[in-house]
Amino acid sequence: MSTEETPSAPFTELVDLASRLLGAGIVGTNEDTFADAENLLVAKPAEFRPHTFGHKGQIMDGWESRRRRGTSAETPHPTDEDHDWAIVRLGVAGVIRGVIVDTAHFTGNYPESASVQAASVPGHPSPAEVEAAEWVDLVPRTPLRGDTAHAFEVADGTRYTHVRLNIFPDGGVARLRVHGEVRTDPRELDGLTFDLAAQEYGGVAEAASDRYFSSPHNLNAPGRASVMGEGWETRRRRDKANDWVQIALAGGGEVLAAEVDTTHFVANAPGWADLVGYDASAGGDPSTDTEGWFPILPRTRLQPDTRHRLRLDAGRPVTHVRINVYPDGGLARLRLTGRLTEDGRASLALRWFDSVPAAEAEAALVGAGLSAAEAAALTAARPLADAAAATTAVAALQPADGPDGEHTSRRRSAVWRLLGI
Template sequence: MTDTTSPAAFTELVNLAARTLGAGVVAANDELFAEKENLIVAAPAEFRPHTFGHKGQIMDGWETRRRRGAGADEPHPTDADHDWAIVRLGVAGVVRGVVVDTAHFTGNYPETGSVEGASVPGAPSPEELAAAEWTELVPRTTLRGDTAHEFPVELEQRFTHVRLNIWPDGGVARLRVYGEVVADPRDLDGLTFDLAAQESGGVATGASDRYFSSPHNLNSLGRAAVMGEGWETRRRRNKDHDWVELKLAGEGEVLAVEVDTTHFVANCPGWASVSGRDGSGEWFDLLPRTRLQPDTRHRLRVTPQRPVTEARLNVFPDGGVARLRLTGRLTEAGRAALALRWLNLVPAAEAEQALAEAGLSAAEAASVSAARPFADAASARATVDALQPQDTPDGADTTRRRAAIWRLLGV
């Protein structure tokens, strides 16, 4: 039985199924008692007793009708009969753990459940998702009522959607899908963007204090609607300061910094600085210690010194910050590393399509895809160079193939 007495380590990662990142519940076979959209509501589920609507007690979750058998002689559902809901992840990524929360469902929770994942690029319809290839993330397992079930996942694959299955029927309050964002490098080509943003793969990796709210709020999408949607520390009683460290989407050059204290009025830090770190492990200033004003977006241009892979926001002495933005651009090495990770993690069909679109033949794309995972960009290029020549002039194949892998990986 899953231990639910303490949070699993994966719950400290980004919730890929957060509506603030763009997640949505795109389909469900039934939602007669309670709407499927409740599954990804950010707040914990609530219960208000004796609150009845036209279809019964109003539940803060997703709840299906009671299943019945084929007829009077077979009144019970079969072992295969089950309900399901499909969630589009806000950002695609590697799933490290899932929480299936049956909070407040006591006499109406499912007997068992499972979770599957699929990778379908673009904006597929429910019909296209139904026909997709689904991979088991959490095998069918027993569920309990009023319990947050934590399931670690150990699959090295990128997913865009998850499907929650429940047998034979019942209700689930919340579904959380924690993991690591894996952006499509083609979406970032030639752009300046927020290198720290969750949607691009930036993630908070450590913080001195998270008493009032999570450091993951710092690099969420959009602006904070209330103070609780930022990062805030307790009041410091010594002469030190607070900080958050973030891993960036990839190695890049920071061109501008935004420190947003919106909604923080009497608890805004007095000053802030931003440091960067590269492969050497040495921290250096991106933004020197700068005076902050309450409830203000501070937007500051900076001069790139050298590429960074990590950043650290320091606030003096304590307080709250709504958002941190680090606008910049990937280096060639950063773009190549991002692309290689993406290529290694997408399903074979998706990798073959991307390689074919870059310029390889279908047969060549299938051969390169089958050779994954690649340890580094050089091994990917070597695999392309080793492909058998086609009926083209001498050297033309190698030139074409190298151009194709360069377009995809930048090597």
């Protein structure tokens, strides 16, 4: 029996960048006569209902192309390179750490092999522009089995916006999952308040006391939960402790308001909750440092099936927030509205800058005010692991002409506008 998430693949704990909840979609496909390529991105595991036939045959919950044929009676078989493909626009751009190619319920009609490629095409490109992009192999052509969730780890630190699934020579794939780390363009967030915990900006539920009934990753998922199962729910406690979820924010910031949502949790909502914060910008580890946590929201009574909107006093910056629920129960969502600090914005920007393709990094620097030569030199100095490394790299740039002081000032202004250093 196919299982969509493979326990031996730790990358499945990361966000699915190809989730339609985040805005992913099919840009194009060369062939989906039997079953639409859009099915690849359906959030639920694939289903199979035997003997349900439509005008094109058995209805399959996945992407299925027609059977390929050769060019003539003398060559009736497809060539070794003949294949079908589907291109996915990721819901959010990010660094891909692993891919799931799931052939659930495809037993006599699965592809012989498949490959996965990726490209970075910023902005809002047309399908033709995406197809013409420079594609990089993430998963080389690999044999597939029927009714199996194939897990492929990816070792590539580049930020991508699109992936392409190639199947050889034809056949059906039920689901495609693309797990990774969100890399938000910092320019999109400048001057804004937003949900610092949200998956779409890079927030991650990185630890939880309990995930018996449902995942803590649901807490910071996009949109509102439509049923109880789309939230986070713990088992019933039989001791005097409490349950909690720890979230790494998209970047260090000030949390201005919280929404603690118990929608759909009627008889199993927590009685109370509080929020505590941690600032790891100085190098501490929130997973082991029990003394560095400080209160953000005092223990507050919760009501069942209710969106609790709670305004907070802006205080110390935080990089991590932990919600404690007393004694147990379930939450639909947690929203933490706030704004990035200068250090938080710089850290986010450096992670983005280090991961975008070189051509994009250079174009961004030129757009911020550097010369083409300066942009190329600073891009070549990557990775800029922290603000100190970035400052050193900027100082090492040689002026193209004119007084050194003038060029130094211009460089610093340009890099500050982009990277915040």
